[in-house]
Amino acid sequence: MDTDVLVVGGGATGVGVARDLSMRGVDVTLAERGGLSSGTTGRSHGVLHSGARYAESDPDGAAECIRENGILREVATGCVAETGGLFLSLDGDDPAYFDAKRSACRDVGIDAEEIDPAEAREAVPDLAGDLDRTMRVPDGVVFPSRLVAATADDARRHGAEILTDAPLKALHVEDGTLAGATVGGTRVDAEVVVNASGAWAGECAALAGVEVEMRPTRGVMVVVEYPGLGPVLNRSRAPADGDIVVPHRDRAVLGTTSVAVEDPDEYPREEWEVERVIDECSAMVPDLDDAPVEGTYWGVRPLYGPDESKRESRGISRDFFLLDHTRDGVDRFHTIVGGKLTTHRAMAEVTADRVCADLDVDAPCRTADEPLAAAGDPDRLDELVAEFDARSPADADVVGAD
Structure with missing residues (x-):
């Protein structure tokens, strides 16, 4: 088959690229090895970041977050929940860190308001x-399965072809130009290939003889029974394990850790990570320590090696990088890596x-500017999740729920 652009990878960024290009009249085919949203x-x-988490360490990234936060609330209504968020400084936490974050938020246009702890209670x-001390910020929650399925549906409405269960088998380089790929058992000839495979970007690029140095890290999410939480909770301190609690219907998702892995498919899942996340999140909400654990799941961050090597310690800034492989001797081949779920649309636009x-x-x-066609219809969103095999643990309690 022939297409103008082949996008490899069916996460948020990949379907975002397919939607953006198809809306510009480009013929696009997207291939995902399994169901959509099955990776990172x-x-x-599932936090819809306000940017407050990054404000003092990465003001440009924070400004991008608050901008994209507002856009997603407008174009993807049924894929997000407007919960709000709180940053919590506990006794012993550095007050200077809280002050720096509050000031940085205001500098980049994030509505960050210090409130009395009694109001937070x-x-x-x-x-x-x-x-x-407590600071209120416009965080929210994203339902990734719905977001990815709705974006893929919108791309398809504009002419894109979405292929699931179509693993990448080969990339075909001819005279220094990437001419296409074999996905599943099908040869796809393309004018341009976009590698949006996230933590697997290095493996994908290697099929074209190109090196993309990834440095993925795993993180555990612990799902506990905890109804009625309300806002997203963030610990106001330097990045550490167990510093975020995310509300979900009758549950809360506690996160997370950051441990380097060699293989994004095969890596150990350690019980100490689960215990640490529960212990640390319980410092913010002590009742979480006794909340029944309903499950755990791990994700792998698609971190770009050269960027990570510049960090002296664990960082939470998630810059994204668009790599043009002409510099590597392969024309018409691009890789997009890094970034955050909140900024996937901006990554796709670039x-x-x-x-x-x-x-x-x-x-x-x-x-x-144009809403996702299915965004306002929860039942249709859940039908699309099933159609694209996009259901994932991050929003399993929401998708298909009554």
Whole structure:
């Protein structure tokens, strides 16, 4: 089969690229080895970041987060929940860190308001007794399965072909140009290939003789029975294990750890990570320590090696990088790595801009202005999740629920 652009990878960024390009009139085929959102996207904690988490360490990234946060609330209504968020400083936490974060939020346009701890307890009565200071921010929750399925559906409505259960078998380089790929048992000839395979980007690129150095890390999410939480809770301290609690219907998702892995498919899942996350999150909400554990799941972050090597310690900034492999001797081949679920649309826009330059397509991005066609219909969203085999643990309690 022939297409203008082949996108490899069916997570949020991949389907975002397919939607953006198809809306610009480009013929797109997307191939995913399993069901959509089966990689990092569907195994995240699902926070719609306000940018507050990154404000003091990465102001540009924080500004991008708050911008994309607002866009997703408008274009993907049934795929997000407007929960709000709180940053909590406990007795013994560095007050200077709290002050720096509050100031940084305001500098980049994030509505960050310090509130009295008593007001925070009205929203979350079970907060720790040693709560010292609290800041309210416009965080929210993303339902990744719905978001990916709705984005893929919208891409398909604009002419894209979405292939699931179509693993990448080979990339075909001819005279220094990537001419296409074999996915599943099908040869797909393409003018441009986009590698949006996340933590697997290095393995994908290697099939074209290109090195993309990935440094993936695993993180555990612990799902506990905890109804009525309300806002997303963040610990106001330097990045550490167990510093976020995410509300879900009758559950809460506690996260997370950060441990380097060699293989994003095969890695150990350690019980100490589960115990640490529960212990640390319980410092914010002591009742979480006794909450029944309903399950655990691990995700793998698609971190770009050269960026990670610059960090002196664990960081939480998640820059994204668009790599043009012409520099590696392979034309018409691009890799998009890094980033955050919240900024997937912006990542897709940058990628689509570059691909359109390759194809001499002069058409603007419209993904920030036009809502996803199915976004306002929860039943239809859940039908699409089933159709694309996109159900994932990050929102299993929401998708298909009454």
